[in-house]
Amino acid sequence: MTExxxxxxxxxxxxDQKRGWDGYFKLDVYRLQHDKFDGGKSAVLEREVLERGHAVALLPYDPVRDEVVLIEQFRPGTLSVQNHYRDMPVWLTEIVAGxxxxxxxxxxxxxxxxxxEAGCEIIGPLELISRYYVTPGCSSETVTMYYGRVDTSKAGGIHGLAEEGEDIRVFTVSADExxxxxxxxxxxxxxATIAVQWLMLHRDRIRREAGV
Structure with missing residues (x-):
């Protein structure tokens, strides 16, 4: 065992803490110190933190049909990435979140x-998958992620709230796909990666519980 x-x-x-930007997103500027692993204290650091709010994500899965509901939408945070990685998409395939x-x-x-976002109603209780930081080096955002059982027989189409500028394509795929x-x-x-990895581990158990 390592000591x-x-x-x-x-x-x-x-x-010190002050609001550097107060628009659609909030940006706070901190001056701070923290304890170090060697017992000392850090230098005084100045850091900007994006106050994004806290998000919830939902993996919609139909254990009877063995299908997952996915969504696709435009994401502005991808735009500058195109300067470095042209193969990265601007329209992302995701799961439900808000x-x-x-x-x-x-x-x-x-x-x-x-x-x-998906035009589906959750059947029964939710199951917690995880709660995690998104990018704690610069943002306060956390995601609480659930699995929710849905009926995918009529899932699909274009969804989202027009007043929020949402244009969301909904589609289903088999779990294996x-x-x-x-x-x-x-x-x-x-x-989406965390949710699908979780489903890979729990699909058999979920289907058994659904009587499949």
């Missing part, structure tokens, strides 16, 4: 967004 030589740092100190608004629970968001999409790089975003 643990350094204790985990425990304390951080915010010396931001938690005031007064909403994560489960409320999962059910609402599944209807708005979805796994192949992950393996060949078509699901090039972390949320």
């Amino acid at each position: 643990q030589k350094h204790a985990r740092p425990r304390q951080f100190h915010i010396l 931001i938690i608004e005031d007064g909403e629970s994560a489960e409320d968001v999962a059910r609402r967004e599944t209807i708005e 979805c796994f192949a999409m992950l393996q060949n790089g078509q699901l090039c975003n972390a949320t």
Whole structure:
């Protein structure tokens, strides 16, 4: 067993915090110090943090038909990536997701967004997959991810809220096809990747519980 030589740092100190941008997104500027692994303190650091809010993602899966509901939509955060990686898509294949608004629970968001973005209703309880930081080096955003059972027999079409500029293509694939999409790089975003990897581990159990 490797000897643990350094204790985990425990304390951080915010010396100053101010709002640098207050538009559709919020950007806060911090001056701070934190404890170091060697027992000392860091230099005074200035860091910008994108206050994105907290998101919920939902993997819509039909265990009877063994199908996954996926969505495809334009993402502006991909635009500058084209200067470096021309093979990266601008329209991304994703799972359902949305931001938690005031007064909403994560489960409320999962059910609402599944209807708005995919035109499907969740059947029964949700199952928590994970809660994780998206990119903690620069953003406060977390994602709470669930699995929700749906009926894919009528899933498809174009969905989303016009007032939010959403233009979302909904389609279904078999679970095996979805796994192949992950393996060949078509699901090039972390949320979809985590969800599909989870399904690869839990599909048999979910289908047994559904009586398949």
